Amino acid sequence: MKKNLIPAIRLTLVMLILCVGIYSGIVWLIAQVTPNYGKxxxxxxxxxxxxxxxxxxxxxxxxxxxxxxxxxxxxxxxxxxxxxxxxxxxxxxxxxxxxxxxxxxxxxxxxxxxxxxxxxxxxxxxxxxxxxxxxxxxxxxxxxxxxxxxxxxxxxxxxxxxxxxxxxxxxxxxxxxxxxxx
Structure with missing residues (x-):
């Protein structure tokens, strides 16, 4: 079980960083160059x-x-x-x-x-x-x-x-x- 649990946790953390952190940051940056800053x-x-x-x-x-x-x-x-x-x-x-x-x-x-x-x-x-x-x-x-x-x-x-x-x-x-x- 330990053999599968550690990679699953790592993958979850990597996807969390990618999907929540980096993706949200990119969308926010794009909004900053649009009229009214995306608002x-x-x-x-x-x-x-x-x-x-x-x-x-x-x-x-x-x-x-x-x-x-x-x-x-x-x-x-x-x-x-x-x-x-x-x-x-x-x-x-x-x-x-x-x-x-x-x-x-x-x-x-x-x-x-x-x-x-x-x-x-x-x-x-x-x-x-x-x-x-x-x-x-x-x-x-x-x-x-x-x-x-x-x-x-x-x-x-x-x-x-x-x-x-x-x-x-x-x-x-x-x-x-x-x-x-x-």
């Missing part, structure tokens, strides 16, 4: 309140661009999807309710898929340009703002990444929306 992107609203821009926030008021649904109720400590398959009756019911709500709030607009389905993480902070444009008339009515002004605001906050379609950070867009004069 996430922070933004402030006009009242000085600070938010994480890279974590989805809940916006469901008619006065704001609505965010994507979240399977984890926007709880960053429990990131994840619903794990319900495409034929799950509960998921289909939830999506249909979201479609009906979107159509009621935004009559005559196409329903963008990301406005009725949650992302894989449940914390997606972005929506597509089409999803933002589909909400412009509702927000214009609620805030008494010309739709053209909101379209310009959407264009200003559209970001084209290296991969994938153009997207808009809902939190940043809504903070800018609060700055628009009525």
């Amino acid at each position: 996430g992107k922070m933004v402030q609203d006009k009242n000085g309140k600070t938010y994480y821009a890279n974590i989805g926030q809940k916006f469901d008021s008619d006065m704001y661009f609505n965010s994507r649904p979240s399977a984890v109720d926007y709880n960053a400590s429990g990131s994840g999807g619903s794990n319900k398959g495409p034929n799950n009756p509960e998921l289909l019911k939830d999506v249909q309710e979201r479609v009906d709500l979107f159509k009621a709030k935004n009559p005559g607009e196409e329903v963008p898929v990301e406005m009725v389905t949650a992302s894989g993480s449940g914390l997606d902070p972005d929506i597509s340009v089409a999803a933002a444009n589909a909400q412009i008339n509702r927000i214009a009515r609620a805030r008494h703002i010309m739709p053209g002004e909101l379209k310009r605001l959407v264009q200003q906050h559209t970001a084209q990444g290296a991969f994938g379609p153009a997207k808009i950070n809902v939190l940043k867009l809504n903070i800018a929306l609060d700055g628009v004069k009525r």
